[in-house]
Amino acid sequence: MAKYDEIFKRSVVQDYLAGGGGYKGLASKYGVTSGQIRNWVGFYRLNGDKGLTKKFSHYSAEFKLHILEHMWREELSFTQTIHLFDLRGGGGVVSAWQRKYHEGGITALAPKPRGRPKQMKSLEPPKPIEKPTEAKTLQELQRENEYLRAEVAYLKKLDALVRAKKQAAQKKRKP
DSSP states (O other): OOOOOHHHHHHHHHHHHTTOOOHHHHHHHHTSOHHHHHHHHHHHHHHGGGGGSOOOOOOOHHHHHHHHHHHHHHTOOHHHHHHHHTOOSOTHHHHHHHHHHHHHGGGGGSOOOOSOOOOOOOOOOOOOOSOOGGGSOHHHHHHHHHHHHHHHHHHHHHHHHHHHHHHHHHHHHOO
């Protein structure tokens, strides 16, 4: 989609308003589409020179809903609504808002964040929950020592049972 400066748009609109031809004739003369000229003329008629300048706007969901309700109440076309509210972005803006509203309600009209999502921050390694050994009390150390001795005894007993089972299985195989 080609972008045109304000001076070029104004000259095309002035040519149209002066009776230089219709939309199709001027479109072929200036090398643009007749729809673009129709939009420029509509913006110029309702907003003057301000209607031909670039306009970067982000609209809230409430504002979009207000425009849609006005369009439905007054039975306006999409093009008439765009010209009346001086909305930029082509004729599909209001129709897209209407489609989104019918599909998902007012939440679908909320502006979406643009661009690439931010990178995740690198996570720091988790800090140990356990207290340092110097800070443990004598009673805690005795309890931990008792637990570790029981664990070692359990593992030794398990190892002995596994060996005994293997030896019993080998004796059965040798007749």
